[in-house]
Amino acid sequence: MRVFEANITHQVSDYLNDNLKNVVSIEKANQKMYEAFGFIHFFDNDEDLQILKETISISQNIVSEPDRAEYGDFQTNTELANKVAFHLTTKNISPKIVIEPTCGKGNFIIASLKHFDNVKKVFGIEIYKPYVWESKFNIIDFYLNNPTENKPEISIIHSSVFDFDFKTISKENSTKGILIIGNPPWVTNSKLGSLNSSNLPKKANFKNHNGLDAMTGKSNFDIAEYITLMMIEVFQHQKGNIALLVKNSVIKNIVFDQNNNKHHIADIEKYSIDSKKEFNVSVEASLFYCKLNTEPEFECAEFSIYTTNELRTIRRTNRRNEERKSNRFGWLSDKFVSNIDNYSNAEQIDGKCPFEWRQGIKHDCSSIMELDKVNGHFVNGLKEEIKLESDLVYGILKSSDLKNTVIKETRKHTIVTQKKVGQETNYIKYDYPKTYQYLSEHQDVFNARKSSIYNNKPPFSIFGVGDYSFKPYKVAISGLYKTFHFTLVLPQNEKPVMLDDTCYMLGFDKLEFAVYSLILLNSETTMQFLKSITFADAKRTFTKDVLMRIDLLELAQTIDKSELQNELNYINETYNFNLTLDLWCDFINEMKPIESGQMELFA
Numbered sequence: 001m002r003v004f005e006a007n008i009t010h011q012v013s014d015y016l017n018d019n020l021k022n023v024v025s026i027e028k029a030n031q032k033m034y035e036a037f038g039f040i041h042f043f044d045n046d047e048d049l050q051i052l053k054e055t056i057s058i059s060q061n062i063v064s065e066p067d068r069a070e071y072g073d074f075q076t077n078t079e080l081a082n083k084v085a086f087h088l089t090t091k092n093i094s095p096k097i098v099i100e101p102t103c104g105k106g107n108f109i110i111a112s113l114k115h116f117d118n119v120k121k122v123f124g125i126e127i128y129k130p131y132v133w134e135s136k137f138n139i140i141d142f143y144l145n146n147p148t149e150n151k152p153e154i155s156i157i158h159s160s161v162f163d164f165d166f167k168t169i170s171k172e173n174s175t176k177g178i179l180i181i182g183n184p185p186w187v188t189n190s191k192l193g194s195l196n197s198s199n200l201p202k203k204a205n206f207k208n209h210n211g212l213d214a215m216t217g218k219s220n221f222d223i224a225e226y227i228t229l230m231m232i233e234v235f236q237h238q239k240g241n242i243a244l245l246v247k248n249s250v251i252k253n254i255v256f257d258q259n260n261n262k263h264h265i266a267d268i269e270k271y272s273i274d275s276k277k278e279f280n281v282s283v284e285a286s287l288f289y290c291k292l293n294t295e296p297e298f299e300c301a302e303f304s305i306y307t308t309n310e311l312r313t314i315r316r317t318n319r320r321n322e323e324r325k326s327n328r329f330g331w332l333s334d335k336f337v338s339n340i341d342n343y344s345n346a347e348q349i350d351g352k353c354p355f356e357w358r359q360g361i362k363h364d365c366s367s368i369m370e371l372d373k374v375n376g377h378f379v380n381g382l383k384e385e386i387k388l389e390s391d392l393v394y395g396i397l398k399s400s401d402l403k404n405t406v407i408k409e410t411r412k413h414t415i416v417t418q419k420k421v422g423q424e425t426n427y428i429k430y431d432y433p434k435t436y437q438y439l440s441e442h443q444d445v446f447n448a449r450k451s452s453i454y455n456n457k458p459p460f461s462i463f464g465v466g467d468y469s470f471k472p473y474k475v476a477i478s479g480l481y482k483t484f485h486f487t488l489v490l491p492q493n494e495k496p497v498m499l500d501d502t503c504y505m506l507g508f509d510k511l512e513f514a515v516y517s518l519i520l521l522n523s524e525t526t527m528q529f530l531k532s533i534t535f536a537d538a539k540r541t542f543t544k545d546v547l548m549r550i551d552l553l554e555l556a557q558t559i560d561k562s563e564l565q566n567e568l569n570y571i572n573e574t575y576n577f578n579l580t581l582d583l584w585c586d587f588i589n590e591m592k593p594i595e596s597g598q599m600e601l602f603a
């Protein structure tokens with residue numbers, strides 16, 4: 001049955017019908033609801049009282065739920081809400097004030113009423129009116145089934161969390177222990193943009209990103225991150241705790257930004273949840289927990305919510321001395337790392353790579369630009385057999401191709417229309433007429449590319465291209481896969497092989513330099529290092545920022561020479577090379593910064 005589009009159980013409907021049918025004034029009705037359940041302003045106006053009375057006297061059919069994508073609406077099930085609240089009790093948390101910033105149907109409020117005995121006030125805020133009602137009905141249902149449970153004052157408020165005045169709650173209750181509990185909306189500002197939704201904080205660019213970041217997606221943020229930070233900012237000087245279900249990326253960002261923000265939070269913990277099981281979505285999410293009103297801390301311990309009982313044996317007070325079962329990520333002085341304990345094994349190579357890591361070619365036009373070779377002919381993604389001059393056609397590798405240690409041949413080919421970004425493409429018409437005709441015939445597919453980076457660029461433009469793309473020898477890694485393995489890419493038919501934009505690479509003119517780099521990058525030290533600074537749940541495990549942190553010079557100067565020789569022997573035998581370490585010193589010199597003063601000699 002539904003009232004105000006909110007689900008209501010028969011028990012609650014019968015109760016309200018029996019107790020309110022003869023009540024005419026809103027004051028009397030609100031008084032009754034306060035005395036029975038502690039609700040402050042159960043009804044906002046007379047009209048709501050009248051509608052409720054009329055509707056519960058006649059039963060209704062269930063109608064389908066509206067589309068609520070813009071509200072990031074994933075209601076937490078009772079079992080999970082109870083698990084979270086119970087876990088907090090094992091940490092001896094017993095709040096006086098409970099705040100659920102986006103309370104939905106109220107499951108975290110009910111879990112809090114059930115598990116915390118000393119609560120004096122509850123505040124639930126929710127933007128969607130039917131859920132405001134449903135929370136109220138669910139709370140009544142809880143008390144009808146558990147009449148002896150503690151009854152604090154309860155305010156369920158119909159408001160956007162972005163308009164609600166949390167500072168007043170903080171001021172009025174500054175000496176009381178507070179718990180902020182819940183599950184803020186799972187939706188990003190860019191998704192809201194595509195839905196034309198205004199469900200955003202007024203200060204949408206709260207991280208002060210610039211226009212370029214907006215174009216590349218860097219300024220995209222989850223509104224749950226904004227809400228969590230809003231709660232931290234308001235309540236950080238008050239005794240209490242925060243326990244919110246959020247995406248893992250939100251927790252990572254909060255810990256990352258803690259270096260600048262220095263919020264008064266500590267004992268930061270992340271308890272992973274199985275989102276498929278709990279919410280039927282494929283998003284990596286966890287419970288974010290922290291203690292308020294403390295000296296700022298900059299690291300987060302990771303656990304699973306399903307094995308929290310084990311944690312009771314681990315006492316936080318002594319945590320640096322005690323053996324902890326968890327992984328810890330966060331800041332170690334000025335370095336942000338994904339595994340604080342592993343990091344110490346490889347921190348000596350955390351620096352700056354002397355060579356520049358580059359992302360592969362981006363064209364966003366795979367049906368036209370990606371070609372297979374079938375019986376000596378090129379075939380595009382539209383299954384058209386095409387004839388082209390061979391000059392602009394190069395072999396290309398994608399992330400899924402980078403499985404082996406050495407690659408000599410490619411499955412796919414691509415047309416490289418420019419030698420550097422923005423280069424005029426008119427020359428193709430005169431030098432390569434067949435290629436030009438083919439590209440022109442598909443101009444519409446190029447024109448349909450969505451990304452604004454192609455606006456006002458020459459026809460058939462590509463990105464991620466430069467001198468480095470044409471280096472004959474490359475060492476590459478997939479940005480998407482979690483395989484900590486680098487691949488040597490050799491030229492094909494005496495032409496350099498390209499990588500696509502899911503891959504990162506270093507380019508070399510000398511095979512020796514490429515092989516030396518390959519050995520260093522596939523060494524145990526590099527693997528340990530990368531494992532301690534990459535996040536398993538990141539969209540891209542490896543990014544340019546991550547790879548640029550590998551100090552190849554330091555690694556080259558400290559690697560055991562016999563290990564180096566053994567690896568080189570293995571590569572020579574396996575791939576039929578005949579390489580020596582004769583160029584090792586040149587390689588080291590190539591990586592050394594040019595000493596200042598050298599330029600002056602030539603001035």
Ligand SMILES: C[S@@+](CC[C@H](N)C(=O)[O-])C[C@H]1O[C@@H](n2cnc3c(N)ncnc32)[C@H](O)[C@@H]1O
Nearest residue numbers: 071074075076102103104126127160161183185
């Ligand atoms: C992920 S659901 C979680 C609901 C509830 N906290 C729970 O754990 O079951 C997010 C809730 O936030 C509400 N919401 C979305 N935008 C909001 C806003 N601006 N202000 C308040 N609530 C909002 C949605 O209607 C939805 O009920």
